[in-house]
Amino acid sequence: MAVDFAMNGMLHRAFLRELDRVQERVEAGDPAGARRHYALFSQLLHQHHEGEDTYLFPLVVQRSTDEQETATIAALEAEHEQLQAALAACDDDFAGSGPLPEGTVADLTALRMVLAAHCAHEEADGEPLLAKYISKADMKEFNDFNRQGDLSMLVFPWIADGGSAADQKVYDVLPGPVRLFLKPVMQRKYRAYFR
Ligand SMILES: [Fe+2]
Ligand SMILES: [Fe+2]
Secondary structure: OOOOOOHHHHHHHHHHHHHHHHHHHHOOOOHHHHHHHHHHHHHHHHHHHHHHHHHHHHHHHHOOOOOOHHHHHHHHHHHHHHHHHHHHHHHHHHOOOOEEEEEEEHHHHHHHHHHHHHHHHHHHHHHHHHHHHOOOOOOOOOHHHOOOOOOOOOHHHHHOOOOOHHHHHHHHHHHHHHHHHEEEEEEEEHHHOOO
């Protein structure tokens, strides 16, 4: 059975929503709140790219013999590098404490532009290639990697928060009994993170 990559789009939408929340807090003069939201955003985005670059894209490149397909993956990898630069500028802005640097909103706006373009490109041209070449068995390492890190328990409630009706169904990937137990635990941890 083919792997369903719907989670990729769900994550992309959550990243863009989180960036809006960060900017709202910056503009409201709440650097502590902005830093808290930015820390979640940045850590999860770094991890998302590392996961794709390590566990997904190389498999497509290995298995495809179509130059156009491998060129698409190379372009997506190059976009990750571009994003890394935009992300590094924002990481610097939010490092430390106290008032945020003058250029923070401009840096966030620049990051949003490259991120939105990359996400759209990956969903349109990358996901079909992932679906073509990546098997369920291949996903194990990728999923294990994504479960690492202290924020992993926040990801599902974060996707649901402000998301579409389809995004609210993110919990459905968990087996019933696990879902029953984990959903409230995850929701509690997510609320606690912003307290
Ligand atoms: Fe992605
Ligand atoms: Fe990506």
